[in-house]
Amino acid sequence: MTTTPNQIAFIGDTNMTETADRIIDALRSGHDHLAAVVHGLTAADLTRPSGASEWDVSQVLSHLGSGAEIGLAALEGATGGTGAPDGDFNKSVWARWDAMTPAEHAEGFVTANQALVERYEGLDAGARSDLRIDLGFLPAPVDVTTAAGLRLSEFAHHSWDVEAAFDPSTTLASAATGPLLDQAGMMLGFIGKADALENRPVAVAVHTTAPERAFGLSVGETVALTGEPENADAVLTAPAEWWLRLVAGRHAPAHTPPSVTLTGDTVTLDDLRRVFPGF
Template structure:
């Protein structure tokens, strides 16, 4: 039976394979072009994804019983930041592949072990660890791809899965990333595959029977909204009806 962990790992593989097909074709000019992350080039996005893969692989590998070389995060970031755009791109391919290969190859017993991520106070399950990685990868993969193809979208399967994950194991992230005080009234927003409820906190829910507003657009646009990427130049065809505006929702989800 396919589990939620299996589906997340499959989505990580799909995103990796898409970028692995694209990245070797990029010219120096494309690597240095502006990405969907406004302050980063395409190469810098790949560097961020690559360093993230290197860092987040270590605790999973440690929990699985692999000997892992200890290196502090700042040293890793400095090494990546000091690399050329071409080396950042090549490094991403290497380290992201190593991450995906690791999580695909874990045994059932290794999957059950708790993982100390370092950025969180308590150990987490493999599901939380890989879900956090998918949240990072899906959005930044879009950042990289839209830098060379303005029509790019977030991987559709990843978007559907992330909406499901934000209803469950990733719900805690909304306490850090969403700003409920940016709207003056309670909002129950119908979205593809669920709902977003804004009261004194922001939650993603199952589909809503009595919405006060409706998001008209695909699930991938919802994920871009929730990560601060549904900007006016990438929001064609998206409409919001009801008691909240798209601009207010952008303020609720400033991005990361």
């Protein structure tokens, strides 16, 4: 199956409500899984280095918990017609979470994320199709599919950060992989670093498994997804979840399965790792 650029983003999706349903279901299953993991962590576990290089496990949970509070406020502002909270609100949330202990981060994450997931689950079909949410950092309000999809990306990758602290072979949740693959092009121009290859243009054919997709990665003046190139400089074959982790910077050799291969003489996996340093 060859995937075109328009199929890789949510924009243009013909059944936004169905897509929103899949994303919200993935947010629920992801929450239930990570909450169970968190409930089994010891005090020492919470201060272990996570898969996010600058944070320990509790700090990842703090980021997810504070993000859930801010996301819930934006969602409530959309449903109530009051709009997004101002920047001072966000700062107050971050300050409160920064002052918490590691154990409070863990407990607070479970409570805050549960509230956000329940609010998404409570949206009826009309809202899932027509509601527009001002997230505060995008130029215009977005639909539920986009807002929930951005949260799913954040949640799935930071859940991986938590679990990678204990198992370097852990993977992204399978329920999240399909929806995230569909939106993979949305932020690529922002998070990809085209200058990492020193102005050397590269066209890579990307073949993913679980699910199977074929498309192109172009690194030139910008980083973008394309249709599968006819004359690719290299062919990357990888599980879809690892492709997503590559784009998100969670791609160290220790976290790269043997099934990932790159053929071609002009670009290496380390080159691609430099293009996607992570966030």
